[in-house]
Amino acid sequence: VKIAVPKTAVIGTDIFDQFLDDNNLRYIAIQETDDEKIARIFLKSQLPDTLISDLEFFLNQIHYPLAVRSSSLLEDSQYQPFAGLYSTYMLPNNASSLKVRLKQLSDAIKLIYASTFYQSPKAYIEALSRGIEEEKMAIIIQELVGQRFGDSFYPYFSGVAQSYNYYPVSYLKPEDGITQVALGLGKTVVDGGKALRFSPRHPNILPQFSTPEEILEHSQREFYALDLSNPSVKLSKDDDVTLIKHDLSRAEQDGTLAPIGGVYSPNNHMIYDGIYHEGPRVVTFSHVLKSNIFPLSSILSELLELGYYGMGCPVQIEFAVNLASKGKKQSEFYFLQIRPMIGGREYSQVIIEDIDQKFILCRTSDALGNGLISDISDIVYVKPEKFDASRTIEIAGEIGKLNSELAKLGRKYILIGPGRWGTADSWLGIPVTWDQISNVRVIVETDLDGYAIEPSQGTHFFHNLTSFQIAYFCIRLNKKDDYIAWDWLNQQPAISETKFLRHISLPSSVEVKIDGSSRLGIILKPKYHSVG
Incomplete structure (x- = not known):
């Protein structure tokens, strides 16, 4: 077996800075909130002449398909890595005209630069209490394997x-x-x-x-x-x-x-x-x-x-x-x-005693995270009776609007819903993007009758959840100890209600307990904090 790294070229972060400065893009890129508009503006801008000459020389030698990837300062940091928020382009690189191939590669670079300023990365970096202006973007041009x-x-x-x-x-x-x-x-x-x-x-x-x-x-x-x-x-x-x-x-x-x-x-x-x-x-x-x-x-x-x-x-x-x-x-x-990856840390011990089910909002034997959270009173959940696997893109849009409203109020929340969160396959779950859930503190993934999906750990979305230490509960109907109090949730008055969602704000906080070593997780109803 041949084990190798594909042939690779790298464009340094200095070209990213030069591109932004030469085209006066910094202010508009930071202020603009329309991703499509940012992409159009960047595509119309000019890459440095020295880079164009280098790319032309490169393409004269290279005729195989290419993967053009991001590699940013924050994206690959050891303490807060994230993945999948920036663009990656696969190029056929098979046009007979060098001019066409050069334009495709140049456009891919510009669009990856543009993706630095899309709403998902901005929301993620803002949640880290960092500024988007701190980000630096390098480009990896790699032979596409296949x-x-x-x-x-x-x-x-x-x-x-x-x-x-x-x-x-x-x-x-x-x-x-x-x-x-x-x-x-x-x-x-x-x-x-x-x-x-x-x-x-x-x-x-x-x-x-x-x-x-x-x-x-x-x-x-x-x-x-x-x-x-x-x-x-x-x-x-x-x-x-x-x-x-x-x-x-x-x-x-x-x-x-x-x-x-x-x-x-x-x-x-x-x-x-x-x-x-x-x-x-x-x-x-x-x-x-x-x-x-x-x-x-x-x-x-x-x-x-x-x-x-x-x-x-x-x-x-x-x-x-x-x-x-x-x-x-x-x-x-x-x-x-x-x-x-963020993971594999030593866990501080969290005791989760046997608690009467009437005091429990939800419980799982597959929790991700560790510790106590006791400052959340907002819960947003997908109404089980209204869930429709063919309408998950609409559901993601509704979640994004509520997330934005709660972010403006500075209120973290628990998000509950069925299927695989963050998937790009809308039939497997709700395809939320990072900016649509940037203010969430706990995600609860549930089964519904006839709709049971395996969690996906290899996704960029999941990698970002673990990096950001968002608590994650996986509730499975076929596990006897897993439980969610749907009746209790439906009895609470709603602050707002959409076609697919209910948003409730409780008079006092729930308490979230996760024992990372055993992966047990529990969320207690507000007035039962003293129990356990």
Whole structure:
């Protein structure tokens, strides 16, 4: 197996400062609140002539697809890292005209610079009590890992691995780490789509794949690839404009599903490894995790350990893999990015005694965080009877408006709702962005009847929650000790109510208790603070 870092070039932060100053962008970028307008203004601005000359020379030598990524001062800091707030662009770089390729690369750089001043990063940095003017942006131009399959380009699979697992199951330990992996480009994982989750130290423990029904429910159905069919594509604020989404039939046609896929047989209610039977196709990674087709688990375990010792803290890495095929004799593992994680700290002990359920607002055996919070009286929750998986984008918009109002009042709040928070797949949960929940202090993720989604630790959204030490409760209907007092919530008078949300403000604070070592979490109703 070849283990490597893709060919990489870096544009330093000094060019970012020069670009802002030469085009007088600092004031308008900080003051403007319309992301689309910021993008348009930056696209019309000029990059330094010296950089244009360097890019032209670079592109004369380089003809493979490119990933253009952000690397900022605050984004990769050890003590408050965050991820996914700035743009990343994948470029086909296959136009016959050097002028077209140069414009695409220049526009990608300008739009990443512009994304520094979008509302989500501004809200995040403001919540850190920092100023957006402190941010410095470098650019990484990297060879995109993958192979060409007709008019698409993608790796066999990509993923995110973490040194620390916030939700270990069975006999797994937090220090065993966790990985999420998916067919195609890594956007599926970092945006919260359906991906396979496993620990590199115990790759045979797959809690979300324990039965054929669960495999059918949780298996990846679509994957992302770079679209090569439009060499003259014009870039915009949306950084996925160059990508295309395929279903599994395309992967089967390309030969990329066979090594990681399986087939469900309805006749005997079984999942077969490989795709040599009739029946619905699923993505299981069985050949990779169970056999020696590719030593993914051992590579990840070693890299996570090296990263931990190198950075002195838990780390998160992004990777991509090309498997050996007819045209490629050697499999390849590419190490794309590494960033520090906030996690694995020593926990101060928090005692959570047995408490009568009538005193409890909610309780979970899967809490993230540690400590006591006793200064919150505002709760915003999605009304279970009104929840509609096809309307989650609207729900996210309503949450954003309430978040903004509470932020102006300086009031933190608890946010309760179903599905996977922050996912880019609106059918899996509510696709809130950071600016829409920047004032939240506790997030409670719940199941509803017929709507149970696995939490996603590899997402950029989840990484930011842990970095910002936002308490996170995961309530599952199939766990006997998990509980939420929906009737009590509905009985409280609402300050405001929208189509999908209720906002209640209690006469006194609730009390949130989380024991990080056991992952037990409890929220007590206001007048029962003295209990426990």
